[in-house]
Amino acid sequence: MEATRELYWNIGHGALVLLPMYLFTFVALGLLVKSGLKRLDIYRQGKPLDRFGNRGERIANLLKNVFLQSRVLMVKGPGYAHGLFFWGFFVLFVGTILVALQADFTDLLFGFRFLDGEFYKLFSLALDLAGLAAVVMLAGLFVRRYLVRPKGLETSRDDAIMHGLLFAILITGFVIEGARMAVNELPNDPALAAWSPVGLMIAKALAGMGEPSLRALHQGLWWVHFFLVIGFICAIPFTKFRHIFTTAANYFFADLGPKGALVTLDMEGDAESFGTANLKDLTWKDIFDTDACTKCKRCQDRCPAHNTDKPLSPMKVINQLGEVACTNPEANLIETVSKDALWSCTTCRACQEICPAAIEHVGKVVDMRRNMVLMEGEFPGEEVMAAMDNTEVNGNPLGMAMASRGDWAEGLPVKKMAEDADVDILYFVGCYASFDKRNIKIATSFIHLCAAAGIKVGILGKEEKCCGEPMRKMGNEYLYQSMAAENIETIKGYGVKKVVTACPHCFNTLAKDYRDLGFDVETEHYTVFLNRLVEEGKLKLKAETFDCTYHDSCYIGRYNDLYKEPRALISAAGGTIREMDKSGAESFCCGAGGGRIMAEEKLGSRISVSRAKMAAGTGAGMLVSNCPFCMTMFEDGIKGAELEGQLVPRDIGEILLERLTL
CATH class of the missing domain: 3.40.50 (Rossmann fold)
Incomplete structure (x- = not known):
């Protein structure tokens, strides 16, 4: 006997079955599409943003993160559980499509069957193991959410709906299989039944019910299972289920520019306001991010501000913006999130790196800071205002005299560019290494290491200004661009071919952010530069x-x-x-x-x-x-x-x- 089974066994395959089945399916899919299109109106409240270029890279990013669950698996435990659940449920989905394809298309129209023989055995085994993995992983996630419940994990009505529907779909699917196997395969083809191990176990448990009861159970649960799936489709746009689509899409819409680079504002245009205060100031992608969030709290768990009892949760910021977009578009975003929360952010990017939905938190925080600083003149404290004033007057936030910026290098084997620009590298020193005693020792160490490797080093001395990064991250885009413009003009004026800096903030700013302002000089962090010297044998x-x-x-x-x-x-x-x-x-x-x-x-x-x-x-x-x-x-x-x-x-x-x- 060839290994196969009758599809739609005990249900029938006539018009009385197919018409209502496909009618309800198309109605559910229509509701899904209609409701999804309505959500587009929510996203359109934001400003335009081009996230469609480099489509090949975007599609590859989407496929990698959806099917390999790359970002989800960055966290062990719940990440692995979600990944295994996804793969299990996906295999079941593919299996369902194959059944419908054969029963309602290839066999019905052409008499062609592919679910038989060895392929059917592997098909049955794969679906059983996938279903088992999905049930076990879903149970683990249920225990974590409702019994163990880590601190900060928020549980809502959506979570109950999701767990309930998914459990019901999986369990009814297995019971339907067991009832069918108890009537057919268990007594007639036990060798074939072994290829469905979970179904076989359920079949043995149900075998004593008798064929009439098994048929009634099978037929009733088949329709219950069908309508549970219809309910699942209909629930997607109205619950967290929508992350199936929004999170996947967010991988496609990810920022492909330099990692962590901020948008450079046009400070010389005719804009009436700067930064973000209202929903209309956000981009459509900022609003879309709020729909992609699953409230998994990974960002919150890794936020240094949240973990030191400050009023900042990256997860809550995103969801607060989403609530405004959906329920109160006229609300002030800064007041909704709170100023203390916004000022608490260190822009460390831990939230973005770990986010399984590729949500972009940092730019939203900085944009709201920009509005507070540029439009309202607000700072988190008088000390920050003083640092801004110091930078504007003296070129550094420490308030030290501009003329003394290069004094630390007196007597060291280093040239000031104004005196001799014939150097191998320009060392962009930064404010703290120029004025802070502890960090001056580090700058001195770098100069001696370069001299030992035969590298001619130059510094700008009093011509160097703060790179502007701290001011920019605090929201003062105007002061940042002023500092940047002066530094860029000075460095390019000397024809510098390479810049090396020991400050990661200076490095990231010169290597990425300055590019928007016309800076194109190669920039390296000193660890990369020194490591190359060691590898080349120049630094012993x-x-x-x-x-x-x-x-x-x-x-x-x-x-x-x-x-x-x-x-x-x-x-x-x-x-x-x-x-x-x-x-x-x-x-x-x-x-x-x-x-x-x-x-x-x-x-x-x-x-x-x-x-x-x-x-x-x-x-x-x-x-x-x-x-x-x-x-x-x-x-x-x-x-x-x-x-x-x-x-x-x-x-x-x-x-x-x-x-x-x-």
Whole structure:
């Protein structure tokens, strides 16, 4: 006997079955499409934005993240459970399509059947295992949401509908299969029944009911199962089920520009307002993001502000914007989200990196800050206003005299560009390495390392201005562009071929953000530059064993994916790294980003103290970083955590200089 089964067994295959079945299916699909088109009106409340270019790359991004569940699987546990559930449910969906294709098309019109023989056996096994995986994973997600319930996980009516419908669809599907097998395969073809192991188990449990009862159970549940599926389709646009489409689409609409780069505002045009205060100030993609959110709270779990008891949850910000878009389009977004929440953000990008829906949080926060600063003249504190004033007058937020910016380099093997522009690289020093005593030591280390490798280094000295990044992230786009324009004109005026900087914030700004303003000079972070010198044998080191833990700066790690080079340098110096639990792409911010280096931390506990405690928890006595902001924060955080004498902050450049072989 050939391995196969009668499709629509016990249901019939005439017009009385097919007509209502397809009528309800098309009505449900029509409702889905109609309701989906209505949601387009919500997205159209936002400004235009082109997210359709490079379609090949966008389609590849969509396929990778949907079918491989790449972003979902970044988190173990619930991520794996969701991934396995998706694959299981998808296989069941494909199986259903194949059944309908044969029964209602190829066999009905052409007498052609493909669900038989060895293929049918594999088909049956695949569907049974997929269904089992889906049930088990859904049960695990149910336990997590309703029994274990991690802190901060919000549960709503939508979640109950989703779990209830999906469980009902899966369970009724298995019972229908078991009832059919109890009548047909269990007594007549037990070898074939073995290819449906879950159905076989249910069939054995139901076998004692007798054929009439089994047929009645099968037929009744078949229609119940069918209408549950119809209900599922109809519920998609009105519940979190819509993320099936919106999250997938969000992969297609992802920003393909430089990672983390902000939109550069036209400050010289005739715009009447800047930044975001109302729904009309958002783009359609900003509003679309709110529909893609599944409230999984991954962003919230990794937010350093939220984890230090500040009033910021990236998840809530997105959902608050969505509520305004759907229920109160005239509401003020800043008041809805709250100013304290917006000022708390460090722009560390942890929320965006981990988001399984590819939602873009940081730009929305900065745009609302822009409105507060540029339109209302508001800052999170007087100290920030003073730093802005200092930058406008002296070119740095510390209030130091512009003429003294290059004083730290006196007596060092470095040239000032105004005196001699014949150099291999321009070292863009940054404000803290120019004026802060602790960070001046790091700048000095870099100069000595370059000299040892035979690299001629130049600096701008008093001609260098703050890169403008802290001001920009705080919302002062005007001041940022003023600083940027002066720096760009100066650097290009000297015909510089390469810029190297030890500050991740300067690096990210010059390498990406300045491009919109006409800057095209190659820019590298000093860890990449020094690592190349080591690999080429130009910088010779004597490895001396030491233990340390390493902090991935947000603007080197998440913004630029530079994880290998700093670790390679530590290894070349003889270091063994004891990684913190939050490291690499999941590194915990030092608290200085987003312009917070200029602001007092008045709400919650101090982020730098939390990070210092994480470092001390590794048992290493040395905390290594590669960012002047981080160094400044760790100096304070170690004191605040009362870890002086137990944990010493060091920069990679300092460690390399100590092991330099002359």
